[in-house]
Amino acid sequence: MCIIMMFAALLSSPFAIFVADENSEPGTQKLSLIVDELDEQFMARLEQERQAAGEVGRVEMHYTGSADNSRIDNWPEILAVFAVKTSMFTAGLDVATMDRQRVEMLQTVYWDMNQIDSHVETLEHTEMVAVEQEDGSFKEQPITVYERVLYLSITARTAEQQAALYEFNAEQRELTEELLSAAFRPMMLALLGKDQHTGLSSGELEAIRTDLPAGVLGSQAVELVLTRLGDPYSQLKAGQGNYTDCSYLVQWVYQQLEIGLPRTAAEQARFIVDNGLTLTADELTAGDLIFWSYEPNGRFMDITHVGIYAGNGKVIDASSSRLQVVYRNVFDAELQVMYGRPYVQL
Incomplete structure (x- = not known):
């Protein structure tokens, strides 16, 4: 009963x-x-x-x-x-x-x-x-x-x-x-029919950390962003609790490394350009940024999305389609409009 x-x-x-x-x-x-x-x-x-x-x-x-x-x-x-x-x-x-x-x-x-x-x-x-x-x-x-x-x-x-x-x-x-x-x-x-998998098992996560180049700021950025895997995506609540969106995630990571970046993906890209920090796709290493443009939005270079390159053809980003932070293959190459490293590599 x-x-x-x-x-x-x-x-x-x-x-x-x-x-x-x-x-x-x-x-x-x-x-x-x-x-x-x-x-x-x-x-x-x-x-x-x-x-x-x-x-x-x-x-x-x-x-x-x-x-x-x-x-x-x-x-x-x-x-x-x-x-x-x-x-x-x-x-x-x-x-x-x-x-x-x-x-x-x-x-x-x-x-x-x-x-x-x-x-x-x-x-x-x-x-x-x-x-x-x-x-x-x-x-x-x-x-x-x-x-x-x-x-x-x-x-x-x-x-x-x-x-x-x-x-x-x-x-x-x-x-x-x-x-x-x-x-x-x-x-x-x-x-909702969304993919729940963040892209990594615990063993794979440890392997990525082990393979990161030692003593490189970009490696620290990747280690930090890996701690946010699975965190919920929300543009409206980004910064509240563990909610994030793509540009807030990037800003948060580099803020922990005492590098101040603007709040939006478009302005982060402008920061990269204004400071002479752009790269080519072939120059990407762990911790670098990839910028996408999916539609005209009136912002710098019409940029609508940003992710952190994790090495080996992978990216970590707060995905609006998966509603969480995920580790996945670098995607939509034809819509990538810029690459950058938000610091000077000494």
């Missing part, structure tokens, strides 16, 4: 979200598929905004709260808020089954926590053009040109922000935090 009561209590609690994929009854969906569908809807809405704006000269994207002005993945927070709101606000409704009703409720939470705002501005520019004169010569003259710009602003809310808007009480806020805690993190990542 006690076991039955405990099971019933679990199913009626927010923690039932972790067994939602166990239900394969007709009319139910896997959460990872729902996640993909909603993310596709998000991209479709952005395209609708572009189409509705008509002909524009350019599109400016702004991701509120993102240090590197790139899209924020707040799916763990969405699921935590959804689980608490659904199981505790709606009498008799659990989150152990993702049927049509619950999917629609999840959609509501998703859009509440991912707001898209847009507006179009017409900007006036002065340009110099060569105008032919009567004698056949050309003279530079100013002309006024007008440019229509579509501004898209995306706001991804944290669980704390949405809990306040939903007026969660103290118990509900506590449960939301617990769902997002380290204890439940592997289950949350599995539920």
Whole structure:
């Protein structure tokens, strides 16, 4: 009887979200598929905004709260808020089954926590053009040109922000935090279809440390960043607890080595350039930085991501797609735009 009561209590609690994929009854969906569908809807809405704006000269994207002005993945927070709101606000409704009703409720939470705002501005520019004169010569003259710009602003809310808007009480806020805690993190990542593996076993970790060149500052950087493997990724919470994003991770590592770097990946790259610290890909050694550009973001060199080279063709970075700090093969070579060493090697 006690076991039955405990099971019933679990199913009626927010923690039932972790067994939602166990239900394969007709009319139910896997959460990872729902996640993909909603993310596709998000991209479709952005395209609708572009189409509705008509002909524009350019599109400016702004991701509120993102240090590197790139899209924020707040799916763990969405699921935590959804689980608490659904199981505790709606009498008799659990989150152990993702049927049509619950999917629609999840959609509501998703859009509440991912707001898209847009507006179009017409900007006036002065340009110099060569105008032919009567004698056949050309003279530079100013002309006024007008440019229509579509501004898209995306706001991804944290669980704390949405809990306040939903007026969660103290118990509900506590449960939301617990769902997002380290204890439940592997289950949350599995539920979202994310790779939970950080890339290294304990034995492999020790082998990497042993192989690092002795007496080199870059080796110390790699040793430091290895201590952050598995730490959760969040642009909105970077610096709180063990949360990090790609550029905060790099800043934190080199701060421990008494080297001050700017907060964002783009400004870290600018620092490298301004101080003559750029490298080629062939010159990379442990501790060096690799910079990627995935989309125009209006920042220096349109840089959106940075990672720390770990040697042997590997990189350690705070991954937005894996939602944690990982060790992996260096990736997307065609999108790498710069390499640098944030110190002078003596």
